[in-house]
Amino acid sequence: MDVFAAIEDRRSVKKFDPAHVMTEEEISRLMEAVALTPTSFNIQNYRFVVITDPDSKQKMRDAGWNQAQFTDCSALVVICGDRQAYAKDPARYWANVDPNTREAIVGMIEGYYGTRPEARRDENLRSGSMAAMTLMLAAKAMGYDTCPMVGFDFDAAAGIIELDPEHDIIMAVAVGMALEPARERSGRVPLDELVHRDRFGA
């Protein structure tokens, strides 16, 4: 599927076919694409919990104001970030460069994140959100639709997925087979309010 077509046709879908099952091959293909999302210093700090188990989906729905997408989707991908990714053998993130470059970059990684816990969380939000966008576009190209979601109790969700406390939940994306087309776009801000030239306000 063409990139611009995917960007234009991607819409947040609320009604999925609850009977549809994604194959393991489809889930693998999707997540392999998502793992190509760039990260700062290549620390690959995103983590993904792909929920297909009906009980877990129901618990997420209970934590998400009973929104039907949680259970009717085929896969609910909870996107997380590891605040300690920067420190988990960072040399491996630069395994394929010469040793001097590797050593220099590892030093920069430790310098940047080592003393700034807030930067670790921000990076989780950046990497996880970029990954969410890759996921939505790749799913669209595979014939699926998606719904990005922040409307759930993050603490409850962390309990449901048994998330390690060094991690943050960023958002979730429901992936499934749409039962009906999305409605008209609900209201767009004019482009000249969003896009400025050279300086803000221009």
Place this chain on the structure above:
Amino acid sequence: MDVFAAIEDRRSVKKFDPAHVMTEEEISRLMEAVALTPTSFNIQNYRFVVITDPDSKQKMRDAGWNQAQFTDCSALVVICGDRQAYAKDPARYWANVDPNTREAIVGMIEGYYGTRPEARRDENLRSGSMAAMTLMLAAKAMGYDTCPMVGFDFDAAAGIIELDPEHDIIMAVAVGMALEPARERSGRVPLDELVHRDRFGA
């Protein structure tokens, strides 16, 4: 360009042709696609400052440890977020739905963001980072390459682009014509460390 090809071929490029100029039509096409990136409650809280002016690019390079991408790219897109977007006539974000639905959603928007300043900043990070990913893939499909960047002084950058203080800088993306292919991927984390099933650790 195929979505999966764009995801696989997108790499962070450091060497751009400084003589290449993007046309206004190309910049518009790119930013129109970026503005289709989803946002929570459709608040469209991302803002973009597209820098093509050489003096501004040089100032950004000075604020970014002299990295050549800042000046050699054709367009440097500084991605920002408006912490007040949620409160700026939110009914327009839902103009195309029935009045009762619109009123209900506007109430939810005010309820969610009105008392939680930290949620406004998090949403800026989410929306802006998703937009960055759309930008990188759309640029790739247009024959351009990109480099996502956080390695610059955000406070200095805010001054350069004269950013309104109610806004956050999220990151920047350099867009240009690559002068040489990207190197081999520098080191990838195994997929089974990134992707878990139903619960974290599984």
